[in-house]
Amino acid sequence: LRQGAGPRNPLGRIVLRFPNPYSVYLHDTPSQPLFSKGPRAFSSGCVRVEQPLLLRDFLVSPSEKIRTEELLATETTHEFRLATPVPVLLGYWTVQVDGKGALLYAPDIYGRDPVLMKAMESAL
Structure with missing residues (x-):
């Protein structure tokens, strides 16, 4: 079962996948008010990012930013790979x-x- 892209998708508008043996990834959320609550263990193992597009901006080149904005505007699911992979360390x-x-x-x-x-x- 897979939910399509859109405003009600629990992963939000953007998901940042990275290689790891646990299938954990970083993602947006339509439930932004959760960031003001504690404790913060609302996800099912993945990591909700409060400002995912700001994180995206740190990871991509200016041309990649434009391309991801174009993809996000379609409100459909797309896979976009970084031109230069970035290591991710979770603590x-x-x-x-x-x-x-x-x-x-x-x-x-x-x-x-x-x-x-x-x-x-x-x-x-």
């Missing part, structure tokens, strides 16, 4: 340090912390 952290040195914890929505904790304990 997943459940703890960070604030400006005062205090630890801030976030929910481990993917359940990765127990494996990490076990690995850290066995390294001691």
Whole structure:
């Protein structure tokens, strides 16, 4: 089952695919109000981008930007490949340090912390 392009598509107007073993990609969303909510785990594993066209602008040449605007205006599905591939690195952290040195914890929505904790304990 595949939903066609259009204003109600949950992937929004643009999807940024990149090679990875998990079939994860970056995408727009018609649900922009979700960016003001927390926690932010609304997607099914992929990553919603708040300003996907701004990200696109960083990734493409001026002529590619014009071409993608033309493709988006058709409101149909197109595949557009970057002339120069760009590496994508996604990070997943459940703890960070604030400006005062205090630890801030976030929910481990993917359940990765127990494996990490076990690995850290066995390294001691």
